[in-house]
Amino acid sequence: MPQFxxxxxxxxKRFPGPSGEEVYAVKHVSLQIHDGEFFSLLxxxxxxxxxxxxxxxxxxxxxxxxxxxxxxHMGETPPFQRPxxxxxxxxxxxxxxxxxxxxxxxxxxxxxxxxxIAPRVTEALRMVRLPGMxxxxxxxxxxxxxxxxxxxxALINRPEVLLLDEPLGALDLKLRKEMQLELKTLQREVGxxxxxxxxxxxxxxTMSDRIAVMSGGEVLQVxxxxxxxxxxxxxxxxxxxxxxxxxRGTVKEQKGKTTVVEVDGGITVRAESENxxxxxxxxxIAVRPEKIHLRPxxxxxxxxxxxxxxxxxxxTDTHYGVRFAGDHRVRVREQNTDSASTPLAxxxxxxxxxxxxxxxxxxxx
Amino acid sequence: xxxxxxxxxxxASLLVYVFLYAPIVxxxxxxxxxxxxxxxxxxxxxxxPCGPFYWFCVLFKNGEVLSAARNTMTIxxxxxxxxxxxxxxxxxxxxxxxxxxxxxxxxSLYIPIVIPEIVMGIGILVLFSALFRxxxxxxxxxxxxxxxxxxxxVIVSHIAFSIPFVALVVRAxxxxxxxxxxxxxxDLGADEWVTFWRVTLPIIAPGVLSGGLLAFTLSLDxxxxxxxxxxxxxxxxxxxxYGLLRRIITPxxxxxxxxxxxxxxxxxxxSQRVQREA
Numbered sequence: 001m002p003q004f005x006x007x008x009x010x011x012x013k014r015f016p017g018p019s020g021e022e023v024y025a026v027k028h029v030s031l032q033i034h035d036g037e038f039f040s041l042l043x044x045x046x047x048x049x050x051x052x053x054x055x056x057x058x059x060x061x062x063x064x065x066x067x068x069x070x071x072x073h074m075g076e077t078p079p080f081q082r083p084x085x086x087x088x089x090x091x092x093x094x095x096x097x098x099x100x101x102x103x104x105x106x107x108x109x110x111x112x113x114x115x116x117i118a119p120r121v122t123e124a125l126r127m128v129r130l131p132g133m134x135x136x137x138x139x140x141x142x143x144x145x146x147x148x149x150x151x152x153x154a155l156i157n158r159p160e161v162l163l164l165d166e167p168l169g170a171l172d173l174k175l176r177k178e179m180q181l182e183l184k185t186l187q188r189e190v191g192x193x194x195x196x197x198x199x200x201x202x203x204x205x206t207m208s209d210r211i212a213v214m215s216g217g218e219v220l221q222v223x224x225x226x227x228x229x230x231x232x233x234x235x236x237x238x239x240x241x242x243x244x245x246x247x248r249g250t251v252k253e254q255k256g257k258t259t260v261v262e263v264d265g266g267i268t269v270r271a272e273s274e275n276x277x278x279x280x281x282x283x284x285i286a287v288r289p290e291k292i293h294l295r296p297x298x299x300x301x302x303x304x305x306x307x308x309x310x311x312x313x314x315x316t317d318t319h320y321g322v323r324f325a326g327d328h329r330v331r332v333r334e335q336n337t338d339s340a341s342t343p344l345a346x347x348x349x350x351x352x353x354x355x356x357x358x359x360x361x362x363x364x365x
Numbered sequence: 366x367x368x369x370x371x372x373x374x375x376x377a378s379l380l381v382y383v384f385l386y387a388p389i390v391x392x393x394x395x396x397x398x399x400x401x402x403x404x405x406x407x408x409x410x411x412x413x414p415c416g417p418f419y420w421f422c423v424l425f426k427n428g429e430v431l432s433a434a435r436n437t438m439t440i441x442x443x444x445x446x447x448x449x450x451x452x453x454x455x456x457x458x459x460x461x462x463x464x465x466x467x468x469x470x471x472x473s474l475y476i477p478i479v480i481p482e483i484v485m486g487i488g489i490l491v492l493f494s495a496l497f498r499x500x501x502x503x504x505x506x507x508x509x510x511x512x513x514x515x516x517x518x519v520i521v522s523h524i525a526f527s528i529p530f531v532a533l534v535v536r537a538x539x540x541x542x543x544x545x546x547x548x549x550x551x552d553l554g555a556d557e558w559v560t561f562w563r564v565t566l567p568i569i570a571p572g573v574l575s576g577g578l579l580a581f582t583l584s585l586d587x588x589x590x591x592x593x594x595x596x597x598x599x600x601x602x603x604x605x606x607y608g609l610l611r612r613i614i615t616p617x618x619x620x621x622x623x624x625x626x627x628x629x630x631x632x633x634x635x636s637q638r639v640q641r642e643a
Contacts, residue, residue, distance in 0.1 A: 059548055079551040086552045092545035096567045109554030157553065 002071040005161055005193040006033040006056055011065035013051050013217075025051040027217040028065075033161075033195060033210075038187050040196045040204040043214035044240070049197045052214075053163050056195065058082045070160055080109070085154035086163040090170060091146045093138040099125070099149050100134030106157040124156040125149075127186070144175045151186070161193045168203065180206050201241045205229065213237050235363050238286040245292070245330040247285040251277045251362075259362050261285055265326040270301040271360035284363045289333040291359035294320065294344045300354035306330075308345045318343055322353050389626065396420055396619035403616050410616070420620040430621060433605040436516065440591075440601060441584040444523035449577040451524070452531025453569075459532070460539045478529045486593035489522045490514075493594065514596030522594045523584045530583060531576035538572025578636050582629065 008031045017023040026048040033039045041049035054060040055067055058079035067074040069083060085106070093102050103124055107117045125131050128148035138146055147167055154162055164183075168176045184207045187194045198204050204211050205225040212222045213236075221233045232238035235246065249263035259273045261283060271285050296303045306324030313336075320332040332353060334344055345351050395403055397417050399410040415422035424430055458464075459471055477485060497512040506512065546568070550560040566573070588603040595604060602625065609618050 057548075057552060059551075078556070079548070080554045080556050084552075086549070088545045088549060090543060090545060092543060092549040094546060094550070094564055094568075105550070105555075106553035109559070153549075153553070 007068040009066040040208040042204040047214040048217040083160040085159040091150040124152040128152045267325045273362035289331040292332045296354045301357035303354040420616040437601040445581040448527035455532045456535035482589040486590040490593040516599040518594045527580035534576035
């Protein structure tokens, strides 16, 4: 029984740059992806996520390092001999073939008998909820429908791993949300390992069992959605996933997890850290806007007086910009519950901002 | 006001059409002239078993014409097939690979389109005669074995001047070709060869067909380069017609031109149909 569906071992990819020097697309990436997992590679454009995916598919070969699929070393195996299939960003359907011919292409290449292909095509189209579309041409379908056909065309081959390269990027928001849930359901049904590339953090959080956050060709953190959101291990991850307030300061003392940080401007903040930190070490504290409150909650470790500078009402929530302790500004998100008609504060009001010790996370630069 | 303007536009358009097609209409009408000198139209000819198509019958009994037509078609078909294949390959290579001197290759490929045809014709003639003289003496070829200008040299020169046109048309079609479509085919288990035949070629086929059609028509009516590179027994229709004109313009020439025009029109109609179905 192989240990991992896909394993990247210290993979490096260099491209020749425009002026002759080598440019790193991927720097020493190691990843272990389990069987049946919905795994996302998340990062901004140019972070190396698509290059990593293309190395698994075989469209690019690593400069150094190894790509393993179910313990088999892929080496220079060309894409047409790898047990994986890809769903491309712009669908990449064959425009000169019908939907049926598109979906049947992979089986035809494997020389599956014609009599076996037809029922499997019917089944694959039913699975993506587009039954009876065999005779249509791709350009007669909407973007969402084309994406489902691309999915059916890949899944009909029963690949060991399905690679998805920003497959929902070209769809509008509403359709994208629908497809996210549908993809997740489909993945559970077929039980195939999905590796999903996206720059949309919300999409990654919604669908993934685990996420690898990438930046500058490196993997910064790997973990479940809650791990990455609640316990980011660096400033980039905290900033990229959701909205975060940062406060810079130096460590004053540490007792267990509790860390007291002296923040510039003469205030001290009690925060949590699993790492043992040296006295006087410079750190950044990250606090999510929804974990800060405008009135002192009983027992909050941190409470500071401030003034509301701006206010944005967005329906479900109200966002406040609060300045406190001289030059610090934080964003606070309060949910609009039944008393929503009267906001907690108005612009210019003096308020108290408070947050729990567990809400503040110490990040080491 | 708008009425008057649309009247002017209609009139102008009509004039353009008259300007374009009047010579062809006159040419076709004069193919039925009863006057042998063919300067004035003296009524529709009605001679022999063919009646008004007298000059067409004369034409089809003329061995020289038939042989010239055969040469023209042979040259056109062979050079079209060869230049379409080479031009398509060149376009694909320029589209997808990075190689040393790529810009130079690209520019030099299109130079034959802009340099005067007569320069190209003289160049090819000088090249062939120098090459043949050297080969003939190097291998001691005598008499009929000697390499000389003929059908072969015409075909090679037609291939040479058609390649840039094919490459240009195919490249236009390749522009915006989504490389992911080829990657999808490979991802689904097709190797490079199968991917080319099943995916790439069908998608670029309209471009390849247009390029081929362009090469075919260029070859059919080429005069200048053919004039420099043909030899005994490789006379083509344009060369033959030019020879006739120097003596006397009989309605036979018009009949020949009429047949020619309708052949090209038929080819065009077929290719349009094929492209629409693709």
